[in-house]
Amino acid sequence: MPVITFEGKRYECAPEETILEGLERQGVLLPSSCRAGSCQTCMMRAVSGEPTPESQQGIKDTLRVQGYFLACMCKPREDMEISLAATSEKRKAEVIEKRWMNEQVIRLRLKSEGFDYIPGQFINLVRAEDGLTRSYSLASVHEDGFLELHVKKVPDGRMSTWLCDVVEEGDELEFFGPAGDCFYVPGEPKRNLILAGTGTGLAPLYGIIRHALSLGHDGRIFLFHGSLATEGLYMVDELRALAKQHDNVQYIPCVLHGEPPAGGKHGAIDDLVVQTAREYMNGARAYLCGDPPLVEAMRKKCFLAGISTRDIYADAFTFVPQAEG
Numbered sequence: 001m002p003v004i005t006f007e008g009k010r011y012e013c014a015p016e017e018t019i020l021e022g023l024e025r026q027g028v029l030l031p032s033s034c035r036a037g038s039c040q041t042c043m044m045r046a047v048s049g050e051p052t053p054e055s056q057q058g059i060k061d062t063l064r065v066q067g068y069f070l071a072c073m074c075k076p077r078e079d080m081e082i083s084l085a086a087t088s089e090k091r092k093a094e095v096i097e098k099r100w101m102n103e104q105v106i107r108l109r110l111k112s113e114g115f116d117y118i119p120g121q122f123i124n125l126v127r128a129e130d131g132l133t134r135s136y137s138l139a140s141v142h143e144d145g146f147l148e149l150h151v152k153k154v155p156d157g158r159m160s161t162w163l164c165d166v167v168e169e170g171d172e173l174e175f176f177g178p179a180g181d182c183f184y185v186p187g188e189p190k191r192n193l194i195l196a197g198t199g200t201g202l203a204p205l206y207g208i209i210r211h212a213l214s215l216g217h218d219g220r221i222f223l224f225h226g227s228l229a230t231e232g233l234y235m236v237d238e239l240r241a242l243a244k245q246h247d248n249v250q251y252i253p254c255v256l257h258g259e260p261p262a263g264g265k266h267g268a269i270d271d272l273v274v275q276t277a278r279e280y281m282n283g284a285r286a287y288l289c290g291d292p293p294l295v296e297a298m299r300k301k302c303f304l305a306g307i308s309t310r311d312i313y314a315d316a317f318t319f320v321p322q323a324e325g
């Protein structure tokens with residue numbers, strides 16, 4: 001069995017066990033969130049020994065060559081010495097505004113000096129008392145002067161319930177990051193953009209669209225926001241106003257049940273995206289965020305409608321099912 005050395009102590013990893021599982025089994029709490037290789041919360045660095053290729057998928061090349069890997073994806077094949085990633089250095093932020101956007105979603109605005117990110121990336125919030133860590137996408141742009149997060153209150157959700165019900169304006173939060181590659185890529189201002197998200201999947205899209213517009217993007221931009229019912233939508237007025245200010249922007253709220261708001265559509269968002277924007281999709285770039293199965297469904301449909309895989313950027317809000325969590 002491979003032996004993992006971490007902070008001077010040695011831990012055995014059982015066959016088929018990831019480093020994250022192996023260390024947790026032996027009482028070591030590492031930062032982690034999605035446990036599926038998406039959120040990169042559990043990024044670590046191999047000081048010696050080779051991380052497996054699977055554990056380095058999706059990591060920037062510059063980090064990969066330095067031995068960074070994801071502990072949740074690494075079933076070690078040999079002894080390794082590992083350390084926490086420098087990228088998980090914690091920062092502090094003050095909650096300067098907390099506001100309910102609808103019955104389930106809050107907007108948190110945070111002040112954190114000198115933090116650099118690209119709108120649409122995500123940060124990992126840490127609850128200081130127990131180290132609980134979860135990812136939240138950045139809806140802000142630099143000009144805002146604060147970081148903006150949209151958090152959906154998940155029933156029995158440990159972090160989201162704490163953020164929604166306990167955290168108050170003036171409190172200090174810890175976070176690390178940024179991470180993720182779901183952001184606007186400058187340089188092709190005429191390209192069409194398809195932005196589609198469900199629930200708080202709107203957060204990164206709100207950052208991305210404003211970033212693109214601030215850089216003069218003048219290709220068509222479709223912003224689809226999906227919810228089960230109209231009450232689950234939020235920022236409808238702000239997004240309508242944004243579309244009104246920019247001829248190239250179309251905002252389409254989509255609801256599965258009941259009447260959509262004016263200008264919106266009724267149906268499944270993955271179908272509506274293709275039905276509405278098909279003629280603009282060939283060669284377009286797509287940004288898909290939110291509920292994992294819907295992100296996957298939209299990814300397939302966008303691909304079939306002519307968007308190349310490398311032009312599809314997706315942030316599935318993966319979560320740990322209860323049985324494992």
Ligand SMILES: Cc1cc2nc3c(=O)[nH]c(=O)nc-3n(C[C@H](O)[C@H](O)[C@H](O)COP(=O)(O)OP(=O)(O)OC[C@H]3O[C@@H](n4cnc5c(N)ncnc54)[C@H](O)[C@@H]3O)c2cc1C
Nearest residue numbers: 134135136137151152157158159160200317318319321322
């Ligand atoms: C890259 C990335 C970006 C993300 N960005 C955002 C964001 O901007 N806004 C946001 O609100 N969330 C976002 N998430 C999801 C977020 O990280 C948490 O998973 C979510 O807030 C639930 O955490 P929790 O601790 O409250 O729930 P947990 O305590 O982890 O889970 C409690 C129970 O709820 C279930 N559960 C957890 N999440 C969901 C869900 N979404 N739907 C249904 N059941 C669920 C679990 O299976 C479990 O049974 C993102 C996730 C990733 C990976």
